[in-house]
Amino acid sequence: MTSVVEGGVRYRLLGPVAAHLDGEPVRLGGPKQRAVLAALLLNANRVVSEEQLIGLVWDGEPPISARGQLQVRVWELRKLLGRSAIVRRSPGYLIEVAPGQLDVQVFGDAVAAARVDLAEGRLDAGAARLRDALALWEGPVLGGVTEALQDRESRLLDERRLAAVEDLFDAELRAGRHADVIGELRRACGEYPFRERLQAALMLALHRSGRTSEALAVYAQTRRRFTDELGIEPGRELQELHVQVLQGDAPAGDEPAPAPVVRPAQLPHDVRGFTGRHAELARLDDAGIWVITGAAGVGKTALAVHWARRARDRFPDGQLYVDLRGFDADHEPVPPAAALAQLLRALGQQRLPSGVDELAALYRTVLADRDVLVLLDNARDADQVGPLLPPSGMVLVTSRHRLGDLVARTGARSLPLAVLPxxxxxxxxxxxxxxxxxxxxxxxxxxxxxxxxxxxxxxxxxxxxxxxxxxxxxxxxxxxxxxxxxxxxxxxxxxxxRAFAVSYAALEPCSQRLFRLLGLVPGADFTPRVAAALLDVPVAEAGRRLHRLAAAHLVERHGPGRFRFHDLVRDYARTLGGEDGAWERLVEFHLAAADAVDRHFSRHPLRLPRHADPASEVDFASSAEAVAWLEAEHANLTAVLRHAAVHGPHPAAWYLADAIRSVFLHRGLRAEWLDVAFPVLEAARGVPRVEALMRQGIGAACVHLGRRDEAIRHLEAALLAHREADWPEGEAATANSLGIALLASGRFTEASELFTRSLEAGTRTDRMMALNNLGFAERQSGRPDQALEHLSRALAIGTEDGSQWGEAVARVNLGHVLRSYGDLAGAREHLMAACALHRHLGNRYGEASALIGLSLVDTDAGEVDRARCAATEALAVARREENRETEVGALIALGNAESAAGHHREAASHHHQAVSLARRWSSPWQLAEAEAASRTSRSRVSNLQDR
Structure with missing residues (x-):
């Protein structure tokens, strides 16, 4: 047999998972790291997607950080095994294994060679190869990995070992070594008491050794065990052997070979122009039972037939095919008895028993030890497939259902098909x-x-x-x-x-209802919470129904707790229609969830007055949970709002727009906000307060997107609308927003007048915002004493009222003011606190602003490495959030840090970028700051050149 290589790396899966490098054991990590290595080795030299690895390691319930954890473990394995051992290959990873490096492959090669020896009559050579192969097993397979992976994969490996053990004893008996193997057979039968082939081998060995009474006792014990523990009789083969031993005519070890049997070749024609599916075809090269699943029309049968035709030479004993019609609009599913009869006739059997158990027993007898391929196409469920599984060979099952119970019961492997790339x-x-x-x-x-x-x-x-x-x-x-x-x-x-309708008709009525209602969802995907709102049932019940639809491949689970339609399946669901009230419940759910997020993050309480139903409230346990929901759902939120703005219900659509206005701007979702604000504004014509709030939100977004003239126009209209609607709180809040737009345009005096007006007329929150803005304006105007006074008052209001956002903004501005006084320790304290608050709130823009301040403080303090790191991080955040104002500030801070480190050319480059961006951004005060920094760095570069 192929020997395990001496040098290089060797891998072991047939026992505790292990690796040896140049003969020395590699210190692998914990169960998850070993599971990643094992999962890759089980698919050696083939790409394993990240999703597959995550599913194998975390058993379908991965944490949010699973992808990152996986990448870390792959990196660690590369360090241990060599960087070339595991390679990144989209959509996952591939481990390269040479012949002789992996014990599972060595085992498989040896068993295959042994079976050739046995088929050609070389009994001693075949038995020796099998013993060498079995010696590779060093305890329970896949030791040390996660339970999920071990439960899923160890059964198949154990089945391969058992088949080799059975082949070994058959070879020894055929060679006449009956008495020599009785002890081994007794141990094997004790370990696997329900393995009928082993019990039969032990009976033959005893009988042929002149110990017939013991052989009969083995049968009696086996029959009692089967009836007591399983409630069934032993199979027909064992019963017939029992009768033969009783009658003294059990087959001798040297009896002639059986007569030739029928070798069917029933595979359908290959699909014309079959394309792609290379990874899936490669996976099917592993023998066993494969369940190929996927949605209607995804190409399950085409894949199975294409692979089977390509590999038909591997199955010289025949290739069987039966269409089980599990999802056929014109026919009922084929019952197991009828399918067994069809298969047995193809195998040359004409006289057939009537019962399904008798048919299945005959089927197993005919196919015992035969290397056949059985393709069971279009299966409805596991009960239809179970009796059709042969005792040896390979099986391909295709189904629109996942057949999870078949996978669990038989150790079959699932191959889900997605749409084509x-x-x-x-x-x-x-x-x-x-x-x-x-x-x-x-x-x-x-x-x-x-x-x-x-x-x-x-x-x-x-x-x-x-x-x-x-x-x-x-x-x-x-x-x-x-x-x-x-x-x-x-x-x-x-x-x-037609295909979708058949899948739909196979659902239970409650699942059919959910399928219809999900057609109402305008977004890209949905969660159990959304399904619960549509159905008006608890979330747990909705989740169970979603998983049933996923098992039927009418929806796809594409992330933890997230499901989606294929586009054409969604189109079909929409043709079925919804039901009264479901769309309204969906809008109300999103409104309640947006309210809950707003309660965690709203900068100010200015909202349209309404009476919310306490029974429909959604609650998030923490700000982090609220952030996670918003990040996952903001695209779906906007899709719901766009549809509701045009089609209703009103005023729920306006309330939803109002609920997300502040938090979208706060989270940097300004372009997404504008996508929905204009349709809502158009739908709300004639409703002054709604118009005013939409214009205020549009103006605030436009400020940060650099569209200042447009921002000022909308905010002035909003200010007028609030005044005409006699809504002083709205007028004060809008005055603050308009002041920010004017401030960004360099109109400091006008801006300060608006901030002062908001300070005099607004709520405490308005006053806190106005004081922060006034402090910023005074700081930029070179009046730090006045800035310090305003900002201290803003901080006091923020801390007293528990406004983390207001406190964080005040602390950023205070940090800059204290830096101008030379109080670097005080500045750092405020900026560190502000950075932590902004991170907690998920406010990337604010976090970057605090990092810029920390970089400037560190540069002043001579901590240039730390300054460079803070500025680089701020620059990355600013570019990711597409916030040009913050990007200019980060470039200036990074240039300052490089200059302090003596890297004057790098500093000049960063400052030049800041000047160019400030010009495009049309920010007068930032342009002046960038130009001053640029002049200084250019001067230093010039001095270097003159030396």
Missing amino acids: AADSRALLTGVLGVESSDSLDELARLCGHLPLALRVAAANLGPEGSAHRVDDLVATLRADPLTGLTVDGADESPLT
């Missing part, structure tokens, strides 16, 4: 149509959702030579109505609609 979709279309790729074909593939069935229907509609003009026409049709456009030859119904 864009490149493979394009290749499928070009291959079938016989035309070159184009942008129109790419758009056609996108509109087909990269679903193979939809792509083939589209190709059929275009004909064998789809011209560019016809492709463009079909693209236009699909944009208007995808399902109707994917109808072949003027049929009344699209094949896709």
Whole structure:
């Protein structure tokens, strides 16, 4: 057999997971790190996606940080094993294993070679190879990994070991070494008391050794164990052997080979132009039971047939195929008895028993020790498949359901299919149509959702030579109505609609209702909370129903607690219609959730007056939880709001816009806010307070996006609207916002007048904001004493009222003022506190502002490395958030730090970037600050050149 290599790296999975490098053991980490290594080795030389690894290591319940944890563990393994051992290969990782390096591969190669020896009559050589292979096992497999991975993968490996053990004893018995193996057989039977093939081998060994009474006792003990513990009789093979031993005519060890048997070849024709699926095809090269699952039309049968035809030479004893019609609009699913009869006739059996148990027993007898491929297509559930599994060979099962109970019961492996990658979709279309790729074909593939069935229907509609003009026409049709456009030859119904309808009809009524209601969701995905709102049931119940839809592949779970439709399935769900009140419940849920986020982060209490139902309130346990919800849901929030702004219900849509206004601006979602604010503004014409608040929010967003003239125009209109509506709180808040816009434009005097007006007329929150803004204006105007007075008062209000945002803003400004006095320790204290508060609140803009201040303080204190780090981090945040004002400040601070470190050319480069950006940003005071810094750094570079 292939020996394990002496040098380099060796891996062990057949026992405690281990690695040896140049003969020395590698100190692997804990169970999760060992699980990552084991998961990669179980798929050696093949790419394993990050999602697969996360699922194997965390068993479907990964933490939010799972991807980061995975990357850290891969990095650590690379350090231990060598950087080239594990390579990054989209969409995951690949471990490269040479022949002889992995004990599982050595075992498999040895067993395969042994079976060739046995088939060709070399019994001694075959038995020796099997013993060498079995000697590689050093205890329970996959030791030291996570329970999830061990439970999932160890059964298949143990099954391979057991099959090799059974082959070994068969070889020893065929070679006439009956008495020699009785002791080993007794130990094996004691370890695996329900393994009938082992019990039969022990009976034969005893009988052929002249110990027939003991052989009969083995059968009696086995039968009692089966009936007492399992409630069933032993299989027909063992019963027949018992009768033969009783009658004295059990087969001798040297009996002639059985007569030739029928070798069926039933595989359907391969799909024309099969494209892609390279990773999936490679996975199927591993023998065993595979359950290929996926949505209707995703290409499950095409993959199975293509692989089976490609690999048919591996199964010389035959290839069987049966369509179980589990999801067939015109036929009932094929019952197991009928499927068994079909399979047995294909195997040459004409006289068949009537009961399903008898049929299954005969089926197993006929296929015992035969290397066959069985393709069970379109299965409905595990009960339909279970009796059809052969005792040896390989099985491919395709189903729209996950068949999780079959996987759990048999140790089968699941191969879920997603839609095709864009490149493979394009290749499928070009291959079938016989035309070159184009942008129109790419758009056609996108509109087909990269679903193979939809792509083939589209190709059929275009004909064998789809011209560019016809492709463009079909693209236009699909944009208007995808399902109707994917109808072949003027049929009344699209094949896709028909396929989806069959999957829908197979659902229970409660799952059908959820499927219909999810069609109302305008966003990209949904959660159990959303499903609960639509159904008006508890979240736990909604989650169970979502998982049932995912098991039926009508929705896809694409992250922890997150589900989505395929685009065409969503189109079908929308054709089924919702129910009265469901859309309103969905809007109310998003409104309640937005209110809950706003309670954690709102800068000010200015809101449209309304009476909320306490029973519908959503609560987040912490600010971090509120931030996580908003980051995950802001795109769905805006989709709901856009739809509600146009279609209603009003005024709920206006309340929702009002609820997200402050928090979207606070979190830097300014462009997203503008996307919904204008439709809401248009829908709210004639409702003064709503118009005023929308314009105020639009103006605030435009300020930070550099659209200052537009911002001033909207804020002036909002100020007038608040005044006409006699809403002094709104007028004070808008005065503050307008003052900020004027301040950014360099109009300090006008801005200060507006801040003073807000200070005199507003609420405590308005006063706190006005004082912060006045402090900033005074600081920029070179009046630090007045700035210190305003900012101290703002800080007092913020801390007294528990306004973390107000406190953080005041502390950033105070840090800059104290730095101007030379009080670096006091400045640092305020800026550190502000940075922590902004991070807690998830305010990236504020965090960057505090980091800029800390960088400037560190530069003054001579801590240039620390200054550079703070400025670099601030610059990264500013660019990620696309906040140009903060980016200018970070570039100035980074240039100052580099200059203090003596890196004058780098400093000049950063300051030059700051000047260019300030000019584009049209910020007068920032431009003046950047130009002053740039002049200084350029001067220092010039001095260097003169020396």
